[in-house]
Amino acid sequence: DIVLTQSPASLAVSLGQRATISCRASQSVGTSNYGYMHWYQQKPGQPPKLLIKYASNLESGVPARFSGSGSGTDFTLNIHPVEEEDTATYYCQHSWEIPYTFGGGTKLEIK
Amino acid sequence: QVTLKESGPGILQPSQTLSLTCSFSGFSLSTSGMGVSWIRQPSGKGLEWLAHIYWDNDKRYNPSLKSRLTISKDTSSNQVFLKITSVDTADIATYYCARREYFDYWGQGTTLTVSS
Numbered sequence: 001d002i003v004l005t006q007s008p009a010s011l012a013v014s015l016g017q018r019a020t021i022s023c024r025a026s027q028s029v030g031t032s033n034y035g036y037m038h039w040y041q042q043k044p045g046q047p048p049k050l051l052i053k054y055a056s057n058l059e060s061g062v063p064a065r066f067s068g069s070g071s072g073t074d075f076t077l078n079i080h081p082v083e084e085e086d087t088a089t090y091y092c093q094h095s096w097e098i099p100y101t102f103g104g105g106t107k108l109e110i111k
Numbered sequence: 112q113v114t115l116k117e118s119g120p121g122i123l124q125p126s127q128t129l130s131l132t133c134s135f136s137g138f139s140l141s142t143s144g145m146g147v148s149w150i151r152q153p154s155g156k157g158l159e160w161l162a163h164i165y166w167d168n169d170k171r172y173n174p175s176l177k178s179r180l181t182i183s184k185d186t187s188s189n190q191v192f193l194k195i196t197s198v199d200t201a202d203i204a205t206y207y208c209a210r211r212e213y214f215d216y217w218g219q220g221t222t223l224t225v226s227s
Contacts, residue, residue, distance in 0.1 A: 001174075038213040047207055047217035048158065059215065091158060095212035099173040100148070100160040 002026050004092050006103035014111045018080040021106045023092035025073045030055070036096040037075045039068055041088045042105075048091060052077065084110050113137035115147075115208050115218035122224045129195040129223060133208030137216075140166050140186045146211060147191045149182065151204040152220075159204075163212065164191055200225050 003026040013019040023037065030036045035055030040048035050059045052068035055075055067078045079086055087110050092103040115135040123129055133147060140147065148163040162182040163171045172180050181194040191208060205220040 040214070047209075047220055048214065049217075050213060050215045053213040053215070093158070093160075093214070098163075098171045099175070100163075100212065102158040102160070104157050 001099055002029060002094055002096065002101055004094060004101055004103035006090075006092060006106050008106060009104070010107040010109070012109040012111050013079075013082050015084065016081040018078060019082050019086070019108055021077040021090050021092075021108075023070075023075045023077070023103050025075070025094060028072045029094040029096035030071060032071065035071045035075060036094050037068075037070065038093050038095065039066075039077045040091045040093065041086075042091065043088045051090075079108075082108075082110055086110060113210065113216045115210065115216055117206060117208050117218045117221040119206060119221040119223060121222065122226060123198050124227050125199050125225055126197050129193075129198050129202065131193045131195075131206055131208075131221065133191040133193075133218060135189050135191070135208070135210070135218075138210065140164075140184055140189070140191070142166055147184070148209050148212070148214065149191075149193045150207045150209055150214070151202075152207070153204045161195075162193060198223070198225050 005024045007022045037055045039052040042048040051066050056068045069076050089105045089107045119131045146165040149161040152158050164182045179196045184191045205222050207220045209217045
């Protein structure tokens with residue numbers, strides 16, 4: 001199985017600043033042009049919400065302050081500028097091969 | 112608009128079989144490329160992908176649970192089903208269904224408790 005390691009496990013970012021979350025895969029999850037990595041936001045009591053698909057494609061309706069980048073084994077989710085409503089846990093997930101796996105999650109607090 | 116809704120028994124005894132239903136609207140599982148997955152999440156913990164079924168009835172399972180899982184669909188009634196045999200306390204979780212391999216739409220989830 002491909003292991004996705006997210007870092008940090010938690011972070012606190014001041015309102016209006018940048019939050020950066022990393023997701024490292026134990027092996028490549030894509031081609032040179034296409035990363036099979038997706039990012040989700042989950043708030044307590046709710047299902048996850050898709051933010052970014054295929055590494056860098058913003059899902060419809062998601063604010064442009066969310067962005068994704070990366071390829072191969074290293075992927076990043078950036079949120080800038082962070083807002084109060086961004087308090088949540090963020091997960092990466094790959095769809096490169098079976099089984100699909102998720103990262104362990106990053107809990108974001110807004111200061 | 113796309114919606115998905117999970118349903119299940121809520122509580123089972125150890126060794127029983129869990130039967131889950133995902134009822135969806137706003138898309139068809141007869142559309143080429145379409146698929147639905149089942150994912151679960153124990154309370155306060157991370158996400159675990161369980162199984163996926165494609166429009167052409169191709170099925171994929173998490174190898175860690177494959178011997179216990181059966182995914183199926185009824186395209187005409189817009190439903191996807193998941194059975195998990197021999198449940199125990201490790202299966203206590205919220206179970207979600209979600210569309211596609213990048214999960215763009217999710218249901219609200221159905222919770223399972225296992226208790227004798």
